[in-house]
Amino acid sequence: MRKSFFILSIPFLFLACAKQSYKVTNIVHPANKSIDASIEADKEIEAFILPFKEKMDGEMNKILTYAKIDLPKDGFNSPLANFNCDMILEEANFIYEKRHGKKIDLCLLNWGGMRRAFGKGDLTLKNAYELMPFDNMAWVVTMKGKDLEPMVNYLSESDFGHPIAGMTFSPFDFKSLKINGKPVDVNATYTIVTNDFLLNGGDKMTFFNAAESKEDLDIKLRDMIIDHFTKNDTLKINTDKRILK
Template identity: 25%
Template sequence: MKRSFVALMAFTLLIAIIGFSAHLVVLEINDTHGHAWPYGNYGGFAAIATIVNQVRSEAQANGWDFLFLHAGDVNTGVPESDMLYARPDILALDMMGLNAMTIGNHEFDHPWSVLSRQMAWADFPFLSANIVYKGTDKTVGQPYLIENFPDLKVAILGLTTKTTEYIGNPEYVKGYDFLSPDEVAQKYVPMLQKMVGPDGIVIALTHLGIFGYSEQTVAGTPGAVETAEKLDPPNNPYGGSVSLAQSVSGIAAIFDGHSHTAVTSPFNVNGTLIVQAGSYSKYIARLDLIVENGHVATYTYKLITVSKDIKPNEAIQDLLTAYQIVGSGKLNEPIGYSKVNFANEKDSTRKADTLIGHLITDAVAWKFKDMGVQAVLMNGGGIRAPIPAGTITYKTVLTVLPFGNTVVILKIKGSDLLKAIQWGGVYHPEDTGARLNEWGLTYTVTPNGVENILLDGKPIDPDAIYTVATNDYMANGGDNYSMLKNAQQYNTGYVLADVVKEYIEHISPIESYPFTPRWTEVK
C-alpha cells in the first residue's frame, strides 16, 4: 500500500512538472451558401459527411478530441436551399454532428422569424458574442460554447463582422447592434480563459474575413501575413480576423469565414493561427493542435478538397435528394433560350460594366417604363452568377438573383442621386458589392472620382426630382447607399428575379444582345 502511494505521488509530481498534452482535431467549413448538393467537381454535404466521419473515427481510435465547426453564411446561393430557408442544409449538418456555427452576415438575408426558425431546427448552437438586440446587452445568438473533453477544455467564441450593419438587408438588421469584434473579444477571452483553466484553450469561430485575400487561395507566408496586417490593423471596429489576432492575446486559433479565402497553410498572427476553408463546400480545413499546459505546442494542417469522387454518405445523400425533388419541378421549367452568354466571371459585376448587368437593369427599365423610370441602380454584389448560353430556367435566374429583393421606385433629389453615383461608381475593395450596375446613366470614373455624369444625355440638376428604380436593399441604405433613404419610396412588391424572368420570357429567344458601354474608367 505504501509503495502504491509513493508511486501515485511521484506520478502526480511528474504531471505537475511536465503537464498533460492533448490532441485536438478541428474540421471547419464556411460560406457554404446553400451548396449542400454536388456541383461541378465538388461533392457537396454528402461527401463532406464521409470526410467528417472518417476523421471523427480516426480521432476516436487514437483517443484524440474532435470538433466540427461552420464559420457562417449557410444561407443564399442555391435555389433548392433558398426556397426552403436552408432547412435541408441545417438538417444535414445536424446529422453530421456539427458542434457549432457562427452567425454570418447572410443569416440576415431574411427576417428574424426565419433566423429564429433556423436556430430551432438546429441541434447545434448559432454563436455570436457581438450581435445584440438594439439598445440591450442581450446577444442574438449564443456568445460562446464550452466543450469539455476528458483531457481538455475548449472555449469557442463566436464573432460576426460588424460590416453586417450596412451590407446586411437594412430592413432585417435594424433591430440589432453590431459591436466591434475586437472590443467584445477583449472582454470575453480573459473570462473564457478562466473558465477553461490553465490547461484549456480558447479558439474563435468567426465570420470576419482575411483582408486582401478575398476569393483567393493563399498560403500564410510571412509576406502574406505582413500584407494582411497592414490592410487590417489592430483595434479596427470593422476589421477582420487578422485585426482580431493583433488586438487580442490568448486565442489559440481562429476558424474564419466571410472572405471565401482558401488557406493552404495557416496565417500566424501574434501567436494565433488563422485558417479558412474557401467557400461553397469546396474544401474542409483540418487543423490538429497538440496542446500542452494551455498552449499550442505544435500543429499540423491540411486543406482537404471535397471532390465529387469521394463516396457520398448515403444517409445525407438521401435526405438532400428528398429536399431537392421538392423544389426541382418549378425551378427547372424553361423560361427562355439564349445564344448569348451573359458572363459574370470572378464576380465581374462588382468591378466592371457587364452585359449581365445591362440585362438586369434593362429588365427593370422595361417593366416599369410606364411609371416614368429615368434611371435604374443595382449593386453588383447582388448579381451572384452568370446566365450561360442555352436553355434558361427559373432556377438559373434565382441563382443569379438569390436574395428575394423587390423593386422600389424612388422620387429622389438630384443632389442625392449624384451622391449615390459618386459612391457606387467607384470601386471599393472593402465594399465590393456596392459598385453600380445601371441603366439610363453615363459617366467616367477617374482617380479623382466620378465625372461627366449624364442622365439621358443631360447633366443632373441637383435641385430637380428624378424617378429612379432600385432594389429594396439599396433603397434601405444597404452597401452604404444611405443617401437613397432620403427619397420618397414606393415598393412595387415585384421580386427582382421575377421581373428578370418576365423580361427573358418577353425577349426570348435571345439571338443577340449588343453591348454599348455605359461608363468608362480612367486608371
C-alpha cells in the same frame, strides 16, 4: 394526534417544494459525425420524396429564354450588369406607367446582388433563382438631381461595376452625368428603381437617405426576372458602356 402530525409535516412540505439548484460538473462532447457519402441514404425516405423531387426538377429546369452571348459578371459595364439593370428597369416601368402614366428614369442595383454568371445558351427557371436567390423587393425613389452627386462618387470609388441603366458618367465627374442622354438638371427630380436592401443603406449606399419619396412596387426582383425571361424567347442585351472609364 392527527392534528399534531399535520402541523409537524408542514415544514417538511415546504422543504420538499423548495426550488433546488443544480451545478454542471462535467460536459461530455460527443464525437463529430461527418455528413458525407459514407452515410447511407434512407431508402424509404428517398422513395417518399422522389415524386416531389422529379416534379420540382421538371419545373426548375424548364427553359424560359435564350442568351445569344456570354453574360459574365466581373468588370465594369459587364454584359450581365447591363442586362440585369435594363431588365429590371423595363419590368418596373410596366407597373409604374400604369400607376403614374410616366416612366422611371434610372435603375441602380448592386454587383453582389448578382449571384452567378451565365454562358451563351438557354436559361431556365432555376437560373432565374440562381441569379437572384433573395426575396428583395423593388422600390422606386424620387431624388433631386443635385442629390445624385454622392451616388456618382460612390460608383466612381467602387471596386465593382454595379449595374446601372438610364445613365452614363465619367468617374468623379458629376458634370458628365447624363440621364437618358441629357445632362443632369440639379433642380429637377428623377426616379430610380432599386431594391429594399440598397434603399435601407445596404452596401453603404446611404445616398438614398436623401430621397424625397419612396414607393413600393410590391414585386420581388426575382419575379420580375422570371416575367422577363418568360416574355422574351431571346434576350436583348445592350453592351453599351454606362461608366465611361
